[in-house]
Amino acid sequence: MKKAMFLCMSLLLILVQTACSSSGDSGGKVELTYWPAANPAEVEFAKEVVKEWNKKHPNIQVKMEPLPASRSSEEVILTSIAGGTTPDITSNINPGALGQFIEAGGMLPIDEIDGAMETITKRTPKETVEAFRSKDGHLYQIPWKGNPVMVLYNKEHFKEAGLDPEKPDISTYSKFLNAAKKLKRDKNGDGKPDVWAINPNVEQTWWQRFFDFYPWYLAATDGHTLLKNNKAAFNNKAGVETVKFFRSLFQEGMAPKSTFKENLFAKGKVSMTITGPFALADLKKQNPDMKIGVAPIPVPDGQEGKRSITYGDPKNIGIFKSTEHPEEAWEFAKFLISKENDRKFLEITQQIPFRKGIDKDPATKEFFKKNPALVEFAEQAPYTRATDDSDKLTDLFEALSLEYQQSAIMGKKDPRQAVSEAEKKVNEILAR
Amino acid sequence: MVKRNHRSAYLLILPYLLFLGVFLIYPILFSVWLTFHDWNIVSTDIPFVGLENYKRLMEDELFFTSLWNTVRFILINIPLQIVLALLLAVALNQPIKGRGFFRGAYFLPVVTSGVVISFLWAWMLSTDGGIINEVLGRIGIPPVPWLTSETWAIPSLAWVAAWKNLGYYVVIFLAGLQGIPKNLYEAARMDGASPVQNFFRITLPMLNPAMLLVVILSTINGFQLFTEPFIMTGGGPANSSLSVVMYIYKNAFQSLDMGYAATIGLVLALIILTVSLLQKRFLERDTYY
Numbered sequence: 001m002k003k004a005m006f007l008c009m010s011l012l013l014i015l016v017q018t019a020c021s022s023s024g025d026s027g028g029k030v031e032l033t034y035w036p037a038a039n040p041a042e043v044e045f046a047k048e049v050v051k052e053w054n055k056k057h058p059n060i061q062v063k064m065e066p067l068p069a070s071r072s073s074e075e076v077i078l079t080s081i082a083g084g085t086t087p088d089i090t091s092n093i094n095p096g097a098l099g100q101f102i103e104a105g106g107m108l109p110i111d112e113i114d115g116a117m118e119t120i121t122k123r124t125p126k127e128t129v130e131a132f133r134s135k136d137g138h139l140y141q142i143p144w145k146g147n148p149v150m151v152l153y154n155k156e157h158f159k160e161a162g163l164d165p166e167k168p169d170i171s172t173y174s175k176f177l178n179a180a181k182k183l184k185r186d187k188n189g190d191g192k193p194d195v196w197a198i199n200p201n202v203e204q205t206w207w208q209r210f211f212d213f214y215p216w217y218l219a220a221t222d223g224h225t226l227l228k229n230n231k232a233a234f235n236n237k238a239g240v241e242t243v244k245f246f247r248s249l250f251q252e253g254m255a256p257k258s259t260f261k262e263n264l265f266a267k268g269k270v271s272m273t274i275t276g277p278f279a280l281a282d283l284k285k286q287n288p289d290m291k292i293g294v295a296p297i298p299v300p301d302g303q304e305g306k307r308s309i310t311y312g313d314p315k316n317i318g319i320f321k322s323t324e325h326p327e328e329a330w331e332f333a334k335f336l337i338s339k340e341n342d343r344k345f346l347e348i349t350q351q352i353p354f355r356k357g358i359d360k361d362p363a364t365k366e367f368f369k370k371n372p373a374l375v376e377f378a379e380q381a382p383y384t385r386a387t388d389d390s391d392k393l394t395d396l397f398e399a400l401s402l403e404y405q406q407s408a409i410m411g412k413k414d415p416r417q418a419v420s421e422a423e424k425k426v427n428e429i430l431a432r
Numbered sequence: 433m434v435k436r437n438h439r440s441a442y443l444l445i446l447p448y449l450l451f452l453g454v455f456l457i458y459p460i461l462f463s464v465w466l467t468f469h470d471w472n473i474v475s476t477d478i479p480f481v482g483l484e485n486y487k488r489l490m491e492d493e494l495f496f497t498s499l500w501n502t503v504r505f506i507l508i509n510i511p512l513q514i515v516l517a518l519l520l521a522v523a524l525n526q527p528i529k530g531r532g533f534f535r536g537a538y539f540l541p542v543v544t545s546g547v548v549i550s551f552l553w554a555w556m557l558s559t560d561g562g563i564i565n566e567v568l569g570r571i572g573i574p575p576v577p578w579l580t581s582e583t584w585a586i587p588s589l590a591w592v593a594a595w596k597n598l599g600y601y602v603v604i605f606l607a608g609l610q611g612i613p614k615n616l617y618e619a620a621r622m623d624g625a626s627p628v629q630n631f632f633r634i635t636l637p638m639l640n641p642a643m644l645l646v647v648i649l650s651t652i653n654g655f656q657l658f659t660e661p662f663i664m665t666g667g668g669p670a671n672s673s674l675s676v677v678m679y680i681y682k683n684a685f686q687s688l689d690m691g692y693a694a695t696i697g698l699v700l701a702l703i704i705l706t707v708s709l710l711q712k713r714f715l716e717r718d719t720y721y
Contacts, residue, residue, distance in 0.1 A: 075686075079685075104475070106474075192575075194561075202580055203668055204667060204669065204671070257559060257560075258558045258580060259580060259664075260561075261555040261558070392687075394686040394687065395686065402670060402671065405669055405670060410669055412670075
């Protein structure tokens with residue numbers, strides 16, 4: 001009896017396995033699966049590009065499936081590597097999580113593809129490409145696009161508060177806070193502010209720190225990331241000053257201590273917001289008449305002068321090791337990063353492709369004229385950093401985020417103590 | 433001959449057995465096995481670590497914080513839910529106008545996605561500009577940080593969960609109410625009992641089986657709190673609304689520590705089992721009239 005059961009079970013398992021792993025490879029035709037990010041603009045871009053490609057290449061058909069939605073795409077990609085359900089190619093690789101994908105044996109080294117490096121370095125500055133190389137010396141990602149995090153401001157509000165809307169004087173902490181004091185306003189006279197200066201997120205969710213602590217820290221340290229030699233390196237003056245800066249914003253009521261599920265900036269309830277170019281399209285839809293200015297991240301007093309570094313939120317293209325058609329996948333990747341498609345990507349998604357001189361290209365001139373806010377982002381793009389590549393990135397940011405929340409937002413812990421406790425926790429996590 | 437019969441019987445229940453085996457028994461055994469191992473979900477190397485995960489759990493402050501958060505949630509959520517559900521069930525059991533509509537309306541949140549409901553409530557409970565604080569402000573109450581203070585986060589989540597699940601328990605109570613023989617009330621009326629006496633002497637005792645079911649179900653549900661904090665507070669502020677299941681999720685899918693996540697899961701399952709058994713033992717009464 002046991003034997004019969006065992007037989008039935010194994011038969012079923014075999015059936016299930018073969019059903020899952022049969023891939024579309026019929027009659028000399030190659031089928032590739034491509035996962036773009038699931039946000040509407042990127043899906044629209046992917047749809048157009050795939051349609052065009054499929055028309056041109058009847059023998060290499062690409063199937064587009066937006067990255068299954070989840071809190072973060074890293075989790076989805078990792079589980080797909082574990083479960084053997086990876087696509088051939090994706091354009092949503094976060095360099096900070098790539099180490100995990102490589103360790104799991106999921107990624108194809110791009111530099112081993114003939115002619116790939118040449119194509120890539122022709123498009124993207126060599127230093128930027130080199131910065132994306134992994135610890136083992138291979139390049140597992142094709143640099144694609146970024147979203148420099150910057151300060152967006154409402155020009156109308158600046159005018160009303162008596163500030164210069166064209167050249168806002170907010171480049172240092174004290175200048176920024178001075179402006180913020182003027183921007184916080186009580187319009188209906190009920191004693192509570194109804195327009196705040198800025199709205200940094202108050203939740204403890206780890207990646208929210210990409211939009212407050214992290215870019216500020218990068219700006220203050222001229223581009224130093226949080227780790228050095230696999231140890232926390234942020235317990236310094238810059239780290240403490242950053243927490244102090246946000247603490248003043250919250251404690252002095254210039255920023256609301258609430259969670260919001262609406263876009264406060266679009267509704268005119270805050271004068272500034274911290275975000276990337278991806279936010280522009282939605283802002284235009286929600287409030288077409290708003291005049292938006294873009295400013296770099298402020299730096300501590302006395303450090304001003306050159307352009308500050310910020311978080312670049314880069315997303316790159318990766319080819320999975322599981323692909324049966326690496327050459328075709330690379331051909332498709334090359335098509336994705338072609339000049340025409342970079343321009344199309346910029347126009348549809350309003351994000352910045354890592355292409356040299358994209359803001360000077362005559363073909364994009366008209367576009368930038370229509371979208372002046374994007375010029376600032378395009379200029380900022382080369383002055384960005386990614387996160388440290390650590391398989392514990394989430395935990396690290398989580399630990400930092402908790403301390404930040406207690407000190408900056410809730411005002412409970414002294415900034416110095418919070419930063420040093422975050423350092424301690426981060427080192428504990430790294431030593432695990 | 434007998435053996436042959438057996439075989440065909442096994443064959444007939446095979447689909448069910450397979451289903452049970454693949455989707456229930458195997459995962460349970462696998463997760464128990466996982467608690468003695470260290471696995472990052474992708475590696476093929478899964479070292480045996482003995483009782484390491486259990487030891488870590490006993491020393492993990494954050495686990496006990498999340499357990500305490502969940503217990504606090506249950507202590508507010510269940511009484512709130514039962515009292516409201518009972519009141520509504522009794523009301524909806526009366527021959528009032530539009531009874532069908534109300535029964536449907538109260539059941540609607542149950543079949544609505546928890547994510548949608550969490551978003552809606554997060555929006556309404558926002559400290560600045562949320563409709564609830566706006567209304568409270570009109571009567572002179574200063575804004576309450578419903579989701580952003582350590583004091584209020586859990587009570588707010590308990591309220592939202594109660595609001596969502598209410599309809600389900602109303603239906604159970606309604607069924608219980610309809611099972612109470614009418615002659616009991618007739619007899620009571622003959623004896624001159626007041627409606628309040630009716631409720632406490634007849635309705636409540638006769639509802640005991642339904643009550644037991646509701647208490648146990650909502651306890652099991654309560655221990656599995658996840659969607660509301662995940663969407664509305666992210667477990668914050670300062671982990672004050674981190675539930676046990678959220679902590680499991682974080683360990684499993686953020687820290688990729690499957691062994692430890694499985695350990696917390698197993699301990700949670702044992703806690704739920706114990707509490708349910710205790711509830712059954714102390715709340716079950718046989719009531720006959």
